[in-house]
Amino acid sequence: MGIKKGFWRSSLWSLSLLAVLAGCGSNAAPDSNTSAAGTATNAAGGDAEKEPVVLKLTTWNPISQTVVDKFQEKYPYITIEHDKVYDQFREIIRTRIVSKSDMDMLWLFPNQVAEFSKEDVLMDITGSPWLDNYLEAAVKLGTVDGKTYGVPYNSQPIVMFYNKTLFGELGLEIPKTWDELLAVSEEIKASGTAPMVIGSKDGWATQFITTSQFGLYQHDNPDVFAQLASGEKKWTDPEFSTYFDGMKELADKGYLLENSVGLSYDQVAQVFKEGKAAMWPMGEWGYSENFDADFSAFELGAFPIPVNRGDQPLVTNLVSDNLLVGVSWSKHQEEIKLFMEFVADPEIAKIWSGETKQAVTVKGGTSETYSPLAASLQPLLDASEAQIFASMTSSIEPVMFPIFQQILLKQDVNTAKLLEQMQAAQDKDI
Template identity: 95%
Template sequence: MSRKKGFWRSSVWSLSLLAVLAGCGSNAASDSNGAAGGTATNAAGSDSEKEPVVLKLTTWNPISQTVVDKFQEKYPYITIEHDKVYDQFREIIRTRIVSKSDMDMLWLFPNQVAEFSKEDVLMDITGSPWLDNYLEAAVKLGTVDGKTYGVPYNSQPIVMFYNKTLFGELGLEIPQTWDELLAVSEQIKGSGTAPMVIGSKDGWATQFITTAQFGLYQHDNPDVFAQVASGEKKWTDPEFSTYFDGMKELADKGYLLENSVGLSYDQVAQVFKEGKAAMWPMGEWGYSENFDADFSAFELGAFPIPVNRGDQPLVTSLVSDNLLVGVSWSKHQEEIKLFMEFVADPEIAKIWSDETKQAVTVKGGTSETYSPLASSLQPLVDASEAQIFPSMTSSIEPVMFPIFQQILLKQDVDTSKLLEQLQAAQNKDI
């Protein structure tokens, strides 16, 4: 009899264990329906009456702790918990989304916003008054089918870092057009230094000479990449026919540092700092991530990458890819909106800009002193036409980056075939 009891007790324990294990992955899902109701209760009444709320903010790069402290001072019942995901951010976030894990606010890449918006996992912030504080193009990047889900917070120009000392010694001016860039490169090559270095071990770091042209395409047609994503335009259309030509020209003319294809992003920075090449195309983050304040091997400068030919304007592409979004199943949607409103204040944005050493998309929110390069670079960016770097659909980068590597390796490529490859990848996402 007692054995029988033992059997059933053990069975119940085992099933309970199973239920607990199964529950681990889905507890958040059961909260989703109650989300709005919970926040409405929390939002009502004075701050002192409110229950403590912990808002989790998941990002891949540093945030401003001073801004967080100020927010917590203003709303003492809210605590911001920063969750930094250093690597494989996209993949980790995807698994968290699938399992509806415990998240409130996070950065998302623009194409992730487009993907996740279809699955109702993002908070709709359309029409929030503080959206007017952001650049129009930034709000557009977080808007899908007329609904706004997020706004990219930081904004960093794609630039050509250059050895100002060497330019001075050779009597070179900052190039304003593609032809001038080629002429400058020829002179640098003649002096015995490699004009440029582009490593390709990290696929993403190969792209900037080529993707700097995105701004030009957007200058001609602001909706061009939305049309490419929808299938209305194709990579094989005539307007993209010279897309790979610039990089190929640099490789064919020997303007890229030899044997540098195997270098990773940070190794390229090291090679550039050692003076082995005179220019390095990269986002402005290349400075804050690789140069110490006491760097003195040479004077460093940066200028917008001039990919414009003929009568095309000089365009600066601004990478603005960390869209601040809220998740739809968070119980604290009102508090998320409070945070979003708080960081949209230009004065608060200036603190963020200074502390994270990056420009921001809040109008008037970029600190004048956010980077030692800012004072010389900003006038050049202002003199050009600024365009926000567009969002590519998910199948493009895994195909585009190996194509860049092929070109850097000087493989015998037919650029029209490469564009067909790109379109084949695009077709998977349409």
């Protein structure tokens, strides 16, 4: 969710990682004579005579102002008006769609694309030539019933941030399995430091130990979440019986920082930076949002969250959920397509990536310098399997996040009954 308030809101996450995810190689970048970057000059002739157009772009995260400026330079009759909705994005967008507000482009979560595609809300961009510039898996994420409505732009892995200095002092190796993670946590606890911190004030931030299992489910069955959404599978099926066990085990063993349950995302980041806990499960955006070049309390590292047990593979879950879509009732659909084509250019995407400090799903479009963690993290990511984070149907999150909070509070929980609650929520969407 950066994705800071979204659902599942390195130098670089290289193209090699994303190519593993997509299962395809990189296409060559467009010729510089025809690329958006190479032609970011005032459009000749007719554009100067066109009526001014304002394109309203709604997102929950910062965008690249440099890219916007270059687009407006190329198309001087178009102005991009950015509307950043930081909190309650889903609810606000739903209200605007119901009222058919004046909107042109916006980011949506994958399950919103699936939902709104059935309500004639979204522009159909199927077959647009510039879609070839994106990773195949990214295009697939925005495709519903054979029609493409959007493409997720940014891509960030879910990782375990850790105090590399403390690990070195204790002689600890990076864990690659759940059992190794528990063993490392026991040694850290014995040293007098809390092994991990997870706050529950912001429900979305509680999830990453548990939802990191999604990649394992997809490894076994790529269609598992579509089958849950259709009713073919149920959360009460045996394969999901241990879904909540990992988080419950961490809480029961005392591996979470005491009195931290009520902390917000920002407060959790702060206590981690203060060295009060050795590990913090979070999306890679946690780095760009909370650490800067002046941070020196300890050496920071990151590794894939090892929820794999037995012979299960180590999987890195990639969050790629900000799908750029056009609104069907916009009066400026041609201009929307111009913007979508523009940001699909790899050279333009590199500018976006570098400025927003995130990887992108445009092939060859991720900046080589966007993250200082990449040099140490990239080999670990390359050694794991990569999966795009699954999209939940709309009724799941409002039930799932409170369950995580309940577990973190170490309340008397019956996991079978919790899974029944999950399925009751799922039934609403079938």
